[in-house]
Amino acid sequence: MSNPIALLGRTAQYVLLSFAAFISIFPFFWMAVGATNTSPDIVRGKATPGSALLTNIVTFFTSEDLPRVLFNSFFIAGVGTVLTLLVSSLAGYGFEIFRSRVREKVFGGMLLMLSIPFAALMIPLFVMMANLKLINTYQAIILPTVASIFIIFYFRQATKAFPTELRDAARIDGLKEWQIFLHVYMPVMRSTYAAATIIVFMTHWNNYLWPLIVLQTNDMKVLTLVVASLTSAYNPNYGTVMVGAIVATLPTLVIFFLLQRRFVEGMLGAVK
Amino acid sequence: MAEDALETRGRQVTRSNLARSEQFNGWAFVMPALVLLGIFMVYPILWSLWMSFQVGRGMNFSFGGLANIIRLTQDPVFLRALSNTMLFLAVQVPIMLILALLCASALNDSKLWGRGFFRTAIFLPCVTSLVAYAVVFKSMFAQDGILNQMLMGLNFISGPIPWFSDPFWAKAVIISAITWRWTGYNMIFYLAAMQNIDRSIYEAARIDGVPAWARFWYITVPMLKPVILFTTVISTIGTLQLFDEPNLLTQGGPSDSTLTLSMYIYNLSFRFMPSFGYAATVSYVIVVLVGILSFLQFLAARDRRR
Numbered sequence: 001m002s003n004p005i006a007l008l009g010r011t012a013q014y015v016l017l018s019f020a021a022f023i024s025i026f027p028f029f030w031m032a033v034g035a036t037n038t039s040p041d042i043v044r045g046k047a048t049p050g051s052a053l054l055t056n057i058v059t060f061f062t063s064e065d066l067p068r069v070l071f072n073s074f075f076i077a078g079v080g081t082v083l084t085l086l087v088s089s090l091a092g093y094g095f096e097i098f099r100s101r102v103r104e105k106v107f108g109g110m111l112l113m114l115s116i117p118f119a120a121l122m123i124p125l126f127v128m129m130a131n132l133k134l135i136n137t138y139q140a141i142i143l144p145t146v147a148s149i150f151i152i153f154y155f156r157q158a159t160k161a162f163p164t165e166l167r168d169a170a171r172i173d174g175l176k177e178w179q180i181f182l183h184v185y186m187p188v189m190r191s192t193y194a195a196a197t198i199i200v201f202m203t204h205w206n207n208y209l210w211p212l213i214v215l216q217t218n219d220m221k222v223l224t225l226v227v228a229s230l231t232s233a234y235n236p237n238y239g240t241v242m243v244g245a246i247v248a249t250l251p252t253l254v255i256f257f258l259l260q261r262r263f264v265e266g267m268l269g270a271v272k
Numbered sequence: 273m274a275e276d277a278l279e280t281r282g283r284q285v286t287r288s289n290l291a292r293s294e295q296f297n298g299w300a301f302v303m304p305a306l307v308l309l310g311i312f313m314v315y316p317i318l319w320s321l322w323m324s325f326q327v328g329r330g331m332n333f334s335f336g337g338l339a340n341i342i343r344l345t346q347d348p349v350f351l352r353a354l355s356n357t358m359l360f361l362a363v364q365v366p367i368m369l370i371l372a373l374l375c376a377s378a379l380n381d382s383k384l385w386g387r388g389f390f391r392t393a394i395f396l397p398c399v400t401s402l403v404a405y406a407v408v409f410k411s412m413f414a415q416d417g418i419l420n421q422m423l424m425g426l427n428f429i430s431g432p433i434p435w436f437s438d439p440f441w442a443k444a445v446i447i448s449a450i451t452w453r454w455t456g457y458n459m460i461f462y463l464a465a466m467q468n469i470d471r472s473i474y475e476a477a478r479i480d481g482v483p484a485w486a487r488f489w490y491i492t493v494p495m496l497k498p499v500i501l502f503t504t505v506i507s508t509i510g511t512l513q514l515f516d517e518p519n520l521l522t523q524g525g526p527s528d529s530t531l532t533l534s535m536y537i538y539n540l541s542f543r544f545m546p547s548f549g550y551a552a553t554v555s556y557v558i559v560v561l562v563g564i565l566s567f568l569q570f571l572a573a574r575d576r577r578r
Contacts, residue, residue, distance in 0.1 A: 043411060044417075098294050125316050126542075223401075249404045
């Protein structure tokens, strides 16, 4: 640290990171403080805790059939995440372990499809769901997102680091291919699964546009739709919506903190 | 000799059995995903391609040839949405990726104090629920809100900025919201890739007296080229599909100044009298744009590598 240029660099490093961290965290602080304030106070920019927390909680939890809404959100995100991880990791493993010229072409085609925006699929999917009488059902939300090209690609990349010796040893022990996947691959790759769980759960939990189109009755609504409709009111009650925002953020935050250590490991494995 | 032949044949049989079981397993593992992708991706893509040549309202279609494409060129709302989307893309993606790269290289330092804290803090925004951060941003950017107060307190501005009623500032709100949310996400990709770069390259450069900025520009950036390309393509796709933020923060306003292509497709299909054929045509504009831009980005990355 005797070198003044090195000291300057170090300072710049801390200034940049502190600034970025402050900007990143401030809205969370704002959300927590907002939940304790009344709507006029929030809009006036009051940044100190107030005394309206209880009123806000009660207003939010009585504004809709919240237990039902929460159940819908958790059910869709939970089932969706498990199915997505299963189907997509099977495919990623299959593409990497069993190579064939035809499947390489199929994989290449899939990567091209990664660039197709959801907006281009939205209308045909809606009409398809309407024809299958699936509008306003859980299946309509979950099914289209289960085979995720991005997650398949991610698992294929990660599988490159899966040691061949393990698979050979398991084969010599007489394990069938599906047993190798279930009893060797899945436990060994748990970091990869952890990272994928965060990403997949987040996408399902935060999904907004597709539920907005497909879910039409109040008893099927998910949390994102409820919070969004409270937000886009002409004169929203911010205190109440802040409680909603916290409820909508907590599950992903909890999952993130539980799996965080593995998350970074998992990402490292995929980028290698 | 006969024995030899028999043995060879025997080996061929087992080998072809093995090959056949490899083939079977290969398809078995990928089949669930392929079936689902076929139903929920390939079929809709082809369907909407066909739709884009149909005209008519609701569920009554008739073949219209290129009528929809001609309508595009004369539709002021479409042109507005297109130019807004391109503006978001041109401004937001570079800002976000450069910020992510800077943060990642500042974090890629094992001697840094509080490394885990900074990494988690900067990554945290992308874990939030979209609707949650929309309401937080909406209240922070309110006319008398915390942000205007802070800026006025620091004497950066003399009066409050009309964030949501001015077309320019409304765009700025959208851009800062997306940047806030996704910078940390991209940073993690860079950070993961940086940790795979051999430390000794940096040590050698340091001993040779190469300054920090040059180490960043001539070692880090070229080594990260594949990841930078990947994040650029992913962010381009994301921004071209932008829907959630403008829909929740500005509803496309004021006077369509934050209307995006995806919002326009949504409006055409579900808000106004449904015009699926024309909406499908607009969605193919996004597909074509993504195709062209990804191709250009691949070209650019390849050129510089030579």
